[in-house]
Amino acid sequence: MHWRGLGALYAREASRAVKLWAITFLGPPLRVLLFASVFTLIAADAQPMAGLPFMHFLAAGLVASAVLEKAFEATGFSILVDRMEGIIRDILVPPLAAFELMLAYVLSAITAGLGIGVLVFAILVPFGLAWPQRPLAALGFAALGAALAGLCGILAALWSDKWDRMSMVQTFIYTPVLFLSGVFFSIERLPPALQAVARLNPLFYVIDGVRFGLLGRGEADPLLGALVIAASILLLGALCLRLLAIGYQLKS
């Protein structure tokens, strides 16, 4: 294990996420604040969702979605920028194994995701969030979710050969899947066919797990959720490792 290289790459990736603070650290919280205000105005007296007061349900979902969005962008945009500017070789040339590369990226995604998650949580306290019922579960699910989203980001950045494709992945695939996975509404409200799909979707379990941690109540069994997320991380991690090892779109 090349600890020093791993640490250096991690430090670079994590500090990069913080440096772009105006866009990355203020953009998502502001969007969350807008959604929370709009829903408060429309639906302050809406009926409960999945047994939770609507605004509490929504606020917890928004925290989870901010973590997932940020973690995806942290790895995805970093790798794509490096590829576009041709400086990715500075990462490929040092004696870092594919496993170490992946670990550094995923750890930076977890750092960025949890950082945004805590910030968004603090912003949403006036909208009904209180001290988490199960803080460890909330952190654990958020970290697992960020790892999963970070892997998705790596895969998207490896597959994209231009900015256009990356933003298409985000607009046409990642954000719709994320928004329809129970951020804003209980999946019981989906048509039955889509409900079955949602129950196969690991992002649903991340959002539900974070909600379980923050509010003490979710829609699915947290243990099942953790297992599904872990299995997805292993699967995507293996794919990612393979692609990094053969240098797919990196060492051409």
Added chain:
Amino acid sequence: MAAGASVARVNKLSPPSATKPRGFAPPRRVGVVNWIGLGTLIRREVNRFLKVFSQTIAAPVITSLLYLAVFILALGGNVPQVGGVSFAEFIAPGLVMMTMLTQAFANTSSSLMIAKMQGNIIDVLMPPLSEVELALAYSAGGVIRGLVVGLATALAVWPFVPFGLANPLLVLFHAVAGCLMMALVGIFSGIWAEKFDHIAAVTNFVIMPLSFLSGTFYSITRLPEPLQVVAHFDPFFFAIDGFRAGFLGHGDVAPWIGIVVLVSINLILFWLCLRLFASGYRLKA
């Protein structure tokens, strides 16, 4: 523009001297309006966004559909009717307008900023185009992008939420006036911005909040009293409210107030835009 000015523009290109080489076509006389230049720049602005239609047309349509799905699934049947229509029928026109406003802004701001960054802004400044023609061509590009995206969004939303069309003229006026306003604001931002982050900051901190909080998703009668007063100083509100009134038949304020507000704002913004292009601020540095 006076005829004298157009002569001066020709003269800048070819000073009247006796040593004119033979075999060259004489310089094209530019009339009061340089129609060919104006048309070319408009065509360029339109082709620029059509070329990447997946990002400039398909992406905003998908995002609006996503917002619609989210709001209806989260709140459908859960919130009372707004002004006599269902919640879905209320937000559908609002979403269409919000998309148009953000896209009109995106077209002019990104076009100018990228041209400045890549240095090819000079290709627009060098030809004999006056500030009026520049302002007209750029804002036309933004308005056309807004209208195209708006039409596409409305057609995509229609099958899910069939909303009525009470007054097509009101719809058309607010669509054009709203897009023109945002296209002009986009020109200011594009001239001011020096990198992508600046445009992103304006979008995130000004355009997004205004479009979210200006009655896209709720009637402003739901706002607390002091905020209702603030809303009446917000041009986004008049654009969205009037546009919606064109579909539903009634809005939060009388349509003529919105029309007066939008016409005056557009006149002021257009005048400012002329001043900016004429001064060459951050363009001819």
